[in-house]
Amino acid sequence: MVTLAEVQPWLQERFLASLIRMAVLAIEACDTQLEAASAKVESASGGDLPHLAPHAGLCKIVERLMELFVDLLAQFPTRRFSRLLIEDSKLLLIVRGSELVQAPRGRLTG
Numbered sequence: 001m002v003t004l005a006e007v008q009p010w011l012q013e014r015f016l017a018s019l020i021r022m023a024v025l026a027i028e029a030c031d032t033q034l035e036a037a038s039a040k041v042e043s044a045s046g047g048d049l050p051h052l053a054p055h056a057g058l059c060k061i062v063e064r065l066m067e068l069f070v071d072l073l074a075q076f077p078t079r080r081f082s083r084l085l086i087e088d089s090k091l092l093l094i095v096r097g098s099e100l101v102q103a104p105r106g107r108l109t110g
Contacts, residue, residue, distance in 0.1 A: 016072075016082060020089045023065040030058055030100045062100060 033055060069091070072082040086092070095101060 017085055017089075019065070020069075020085055020091055023062065023069070024089065024091065024094055026058060026062045026065065027094055027098050027100060030055075030062060031098055033058070034099045059100070066095065 069082070069086060072078045073086070
C-alpha cells in the first residue's frame with residue numbers, strides 16, 4: 001500500500017507538469033475531433049460546414065484547465081513556478097494554434 005509520505009514528493013514535483021501535459025493532450029483530442037467532423041461534413045455535403053464542436057465534456061475540461069492556469073498565473077506565490085512550466089510546455093502557442101479557439105461553442109475565443 002502506498003502511503004501519503006511516499007506520494008507527496010511526486011505531487012509537489014510533478015503534479016502541475018503532468019496537468020499541463022494532460023491539457024495539451026485534451027486540446028489535441030478536441031482538434032482531432034473537429035478535423036474529423038469537418039472532413040465528414042465536407043465529404044457528405046461538398047464543402048458546406050455547419051456549426052461544429054468537439055465533445056462538450058472534453059471542451060469543458062479544456063476550458064476549466066485554462067481557467068486554472070490563468071488563476072495560477074494571477075497569484076503571486078504560484079506565478080514564478082507555474083509561468084516557467086507553462087512557457088516550457090509551449091501551452092500558449094498550442095492553444096492559439098488550436099481549432100478549439102475558433103470553435104463557436106467554446107469560450108476560449110481569442
